[in-house]
Amino acid sequence: xxxNLLAREAGTLVLLVLVFxxxxxxxxxxxxxxxxxxxxLWIPLLVVVGMGxxxxxxTRGIDxxxxxxxxxxxxxxxxxxxxxxxxxxxxxxxxxxxxxxVLGSLNGLLITRAKVPPIxxxxxxxxxYRGLAxxxxxxxxxxxxxxxxxxxxxxxxxPIHMNxxxxxxxxxxxxxxxxxxxxxxxxxxxxxxxxxxxxxxGGARLRGVPxxxxxxxxxxLTGALAGxxxxxxxxxxxxxxxxxxxxxxxxxxxxxxxxxxxxxSGGSGSVLGVLLGCLLLGTINVALxxxxxxxxxxxxxxxxxxxxxxxxxxxxxxxxxxxxxxx
Amino acid sequence: MLRNPxxxxxxxxxxxxxxxxxxxxVLKGVDLELRPGEVHAIVxxxxxxxxxxxxxxxxxxxxxxxxxxxxxxxxxxxKTRATKIESPRHAxxxxxxxxxxxxxxxxxxxxxxxxxxxxxxxRGGRVDWRSMHSxxxxxxxxxxxxxxPHQLAGGxxxxxxxxxxxxxxxxxxxxxxxxxxxxxxxxPKEVKELFTVVGRLRDEGCAIAFVSHKLDExxxxxxxxxxxxxxxxxxxxxxxxxxxxxxxxxxIGREAGLYERANAGEKDLDQAPxxxxxxxxxxxKFEDVSFEVRPGEIVALAGLVGAGRTEVCEAIFGVxxxxxxxxxxxxxxxxxxSPRAAIRHGLAMVPEDRQHDGLLLPMxxxxxxxxxxxxxxxxxxxxNIKNEASRSKDYLxxxxxxxxxLEQAARELSGGNQQKIVLAKWLMSEPRILILDExxxxxxxxxxxxxxxxxxxxxxxxxxxxxxxxxxxxxxxxADRILVTREGRIVGEMPGNTATAEEVMLxxxxxxASAA
Numbered sequence: 001x002x003x004n005l006l007a008r009e010a011g012t013l014v015l016l017v018l019v020f021x022x023x024x025x026x027x028x029x030x031x032x033x034x035x036x037x038x039x040x041l042w043i044p045l046l047v048v049v050g051m052g053x054x055x056x057x058x059t060r061g062i063d064x065x066x067x068x069x070x071x072x073x074x075x076x077x078x079x080x081x082x083x084x085x086x087x088x089x090x091x092x093x094x095x096x097x098x099x100x101x102v103l104g105s106l107n108g109l110l111i112t113r114a115k116v117p118p119i120x121x122x123x124x125x126x127x128x129y130r131g132l133a134x135x136x137x138x139x140x141x142x143x144x145x146x147x148x149x150x151x152x153x154x155x156x157x158x159p160i161h162m163n164x165x166x167x168x169x170x171x172x173x174x175x176x177x178x179x180x181x182x183x184x185x186x187x188x189x190x191x192x193x194x195x196x197x198x199x200x201x202g203g204a205r206l207r208g209v210p211x212x213x214x215x216x217x218x219x220x221l222t223g224a225l226a227g228x229x230x231x232x233x234x235x236x237x238x239x240x241x242x243x244x245x246x247x248x249x250x251x252x253x254x255x256x257x258x259x260x261x262x263x264x265s266g267g268s269g270s271v272l273g274v275l276l277g278c279l280l281l282g283t284i285n286v287a288l289x290x291x292x293x294x295x296x297x298x299x300x301x302x303x304x305x306x307x308x309x310x311x312x313x314x315x316x317x318x319x320x321x322x323x324x325x326x327x
Numbered sequence: 328m329l330r331n332p333x334x335x336x337x338x339x340x341x342x343x344x345x346x347x348x349x350x351x352x353v354l355k356g357v358d359l360e361l362r363p364g365e366v367h368a369i370v371x372x373x374x375x376x377x378x379x380x381x382x383x384x385x386x387x388x389x390x391x392x393x394x395x396x397x398x399x400x401x402x403x404x405x406k407t408r409a410t411k412i413e414s415p416r417h418a419x420x421x422x423x424x425x426x427x428x429x430x431x432x433x434x435x436x437x438x439x440x441x442x443x444x445x446x447x448x449x450r451g452g453r454v455d456w457r458s459m460h461s462x463x464x465x466x467x468x469x470x471x472x473x474x475x476p477h478q479l480a481g482g483x484x485x486x487x488x489x490x491x492x493x494x495x496x497x498x499x500x501x502x503x504x505x506x507x508x509x510x511x512x513x514x515p516k517e518v519k520e521l522f523t524v525v526g527r528l529r530d531e532g533c534a535i536a537f538v539s540h541k542l543d544e545x546x547x548x549x550x551x552x553x554x555x556x557x558x559x560x561x562x563x564x565x566x567x568x569x570x571x572x573x574x575x576x577x578x579i580g581r582e583a584g585l586y587e588r589a590n591a592g593e594k595d596l597d598q599a600p601x602x603x604x605x606x607x608x609x610x611x612k613f614e615d616v617s618f619e620v621r622p623g624e625i626v627a628l629a630g631l632v633g634a635g636r637t638e639v640c641e642a643i644f645g646v647x648x649x650x651x652x653x654x655x656x657x658x659x660x661x662x663x664x665s666p667r668a669a670i671r672h673g674l675a676m677v678p679e680d681r682q683h684d685g686l687l688l689p690m691x692x693x694x695x696x697x698x699x700x701x702x703x704x705x706x707x708x709x710x711n712i713k714n715e716a717s718r719s720k721d722y723l724x725x726x727x728x729x730x731x732x733l734e735q736a737a738r739e740l741s742g743g744n745q746q747k748i749v750l751a752k753w754l755m756s757e758p759r760i761l762i763l764d765e766x767x768x769x770x771x772x773x774x775x776x777x778x779x780x781x782x783x784x785x786x787x788x789x790x791x792x793x794x795x796x797x798x799x800x801x802x803x804x805x806a807d808r809i810l811v812t813r814e815g816r817i818v819g820e821m822p823g824n825t826a827t828a829e830e831v832m833l834x835x836x837x838x839x840a841s842a843a
Binding site for chain 2: 188189191196198199203204206207208210268
């Protein structure tokens with residue numbers, strides 16, 4: 001298992017180095033503190049949501065509603081801050097987790113109880129949750145002056161500084177979540193059950209794995225993480241707009257997870273891989289803007305990178321199975 | 328009433344077990360008792376209900392009737408009580424483990440994880456990898472496995488995967504072990520190794536059920552044999568007091584002439600070449616398969632499930648690749664690498680699993696029926712609906728299909744009528760060679776004869792018919808020639824009008840080398 005995953009992760013790492021070096025050679029500004037800060041600020045949201053999405057994809061599912069959950073949770077928490085500005089930031093994060101857990105549980109129920117295919121169920125809630133964000137907010141944006149400084153400081157400051165590069169608090173929060181995910185994946189029965197049922201769903205049931213419960217929990221957990229990411233979104237951007245908050249995030253997250261070597265056919269994926277995937281996309285994103293390539297190109301670039309990652313992955317897989325046959 | 332299980336007391340008792348799937352009865356009140364220290368073989372022809380019985384005991388299926396009584400270990404002594412085995416998980420908790428026909432492997436997980444799926448050892452709530460690996464190592468060692476618990480299970484052979492399953496079941500500490508056709512894909516050496524382990528478990532006091540149709544193996548390992556036929560239990564024998572011939576007689580049982588044979592004598596065959604296959608080989612599936620089917624002839628491939636019959640048909644029809652050998656049609660060698668090419672060469676195939684491969688269940692009868700000739704019915708890419716309907720009506724009437732509207736979804740029809748739709752589809756393509764894989768599986772008796780009549784009629788019109796059937800009476804009633812297959816090879820050939828069920832069965836189970 002290790003060798004296999006390392007091969008996938010190595011591919012992402014190589015791509016990362018290529019982009020980082022290539023962009024810097026073309027435009028040395030890319031290697032300066034400003035770009036690095038942008039990258040570090042860009043990836044936390046992606047990492048938090050990506051951990052859940054990875055587990056979902058490992059179960060052979062998909063959750064395209066994560067962007068809307070980020071938006072709705074961010075909006076609800078933002079409204080709370082507007083009403084009572086003295087709300088504790090960590091309490092708000094807990095609330096975000098809770099809101100997300102409820103939204104994710106609804107996804108989980110649709111998928112495990114009503115047996116709606118994940119892509120359809122979450123496509124439905126993608127639209128429904130976005131609609132709710134408009135309804136609860138009366139289509140009005142939560143502005144920066146409604147958000148407490150304590151919240152925005154989490155993105156603007158951090159405990160580690162080096163040559164003008166700041167590691168922001170929200171990145172540390174994201175890394176803590178990643179650490180927790182790694183623990184769940186490696187050291188809990190729930191985590192192992194996720195990989196088991198992704199590897200062979202029919203077999204998992206016959207071997208007594210609680211397939212329904214595990215699947216439900218995966219979607220609930222993904223919702224909770226997206227809910228937390230909603231609060232981080234408010235911190236990072238300093239405002240919450242019902243239309244744009246988290247909009248389109250699902251595509252970037254899925255891209256990061258897949259680029260990080262998570263097998264789309266289920267059963268395999270790693271926290272380290274997803275971290276590298278997020279880092280790669282963040283680097284590409286900032287590189288594009290430093291190189292003066294218009295934002296409109298980004299979607300195309302993501303798409304191409306996903307396809308390259310899948311092709312490389314297929315090549316690696318083919319190589320591995322040939323190696324095994326030759327043995 | 329507290330007794331030692333080693334004394335021969337029944338560990339699990341199933342009484343009057345009934346089961347039906349979609350209205351078809353697969354078990355009609357079957358009894359089974361498993362005792363510790365005993366290997367109990369469950370034999371029967373394909374479809375007799377063996378696997379279903381094993382799966383009920385393992386909690387995979389809930390029986391529609393009957394009762395299960397289980398001796399449960401209690402802190403003090405033992406207690407028998409009626410039980411519902413709710414799920415595979417519950418079965419394992421009760422100490423009942425099933426080794427499935429196809430090993431349940433988790434290719435992305437390591438061997439150790441495969442063994443401890445669903446019950447990883449934990450320490451303080453955390454998965455204890457060290458203990459998992461050492462226990463896996465121990466279990467694998469006791470089973471004589473030669474691979475590491477750290478390895479990914481994905482690349483292992485079927486035999487190794489079966490060892491993993493065995494280790495997994497044993498890691499639950501089962502008292503009742505069910506083996507469902509476990510030897511189907513093992514080499515003789517692997518079977519021997521498996522039997523060594525099974526014998527040891529028996530000596531340790533496990534109750535073992537061995538589901539199989541390989542009689543040599545049954546006689547090598549079992550102490551007791553339950554014979555199932557057509558969903559019913561027809562006998563329970565002590566292996567030492569029985570013989571393969573007796574078991575075969577019980578397995579076949581019903582009068583071989585269940586269906587009437589139309590032509591008692593030899594058919595006057597057109598000597599023109601039809602379909603000829605020579606030395607077709609696909610390692611692991613079938614080897615060195617050669618035969619010929621002439622226009623007007625019905626040739627049946629008889630044998631047990633897993634003998635490679637379906638694979639041969641799929642290879643001829645271009646669904647499956649073969650490594651060497653040749654297919655000739657009308658005397659000309661042809662290269663068929665896709666079903667599309669097969670259809671172009673005048674072949675048609677009715678697949679075994681009609682729900683899955685033969686029909687588009689949610690689509691209308693007329694779309695299903697005209698599927699193979701959709702191109703001919705359309706002009707410039709546009710489908711002529713009127714044409715589609717009239718053709719469909721025509722053919723469905725010829726096949727005496729019962730339906731209410733051509734717009735009905737195919738899934739609404741009964742098994743027999745669904746099969747007629749599949750047949751209609753292929754007949755419209757006006758094939759020269761028709762391959763039928765289990766043409767009457769899941770079709771009720773009345774409709775069966777209807778399908779038989781149809782097949783004969785088609786042959787009499789000059790079609791070369793190659794039929795795979797596990798229904799012996801059907802083979803005996805329909806075939807002009809019977810080719811018996813076993814383990815991917817043709818092991819016997821018999822004229823259909825004189826062959827007997829015993830002859831075919833003995834050849835198929837490898838008891839007697841049949842005279843070709």
